[in-house]
Amino acid sequence: MKPVTQINVLSIKPGKIDEFFEADRSYIASSSLPKGLIGSRLYRSLDGKSAVRVSQYESVEAHKEYHHSEALRQQIDLLRTFVESSSPGFYEEAYTTGDFK
Secondary structure, eight states: OEEEEEEEEEOOEEEEEHHHHHHHHHHHHSSHHHHHHHHEEEEETTSSSEEEEEESSSOOHHHHHHTTOOHHHHHHHHHHEEEEEEEEEEEEOOOSSHHHO
């Protein structure tokens, strides 16, 4: 199976971006990397109004399994208090240029 990447653009409620990042950091610091998740990055927009999460999974099935975790469900519910909208989508890599890490 080929890895799959989920890219999620999150519009953050006004004045809540720092709280969003702190809540997310706390969860990440308190948990280990779940089976099937290769890695994840969270980007902050320069205007402080949005965030983009890029997560890579071993497969779509691995993503589904991870998202059935009760701890993750609780974290998503908490983060929703800071989020106005979310637009997740799955992608597979077409190609890479340069020294992208």
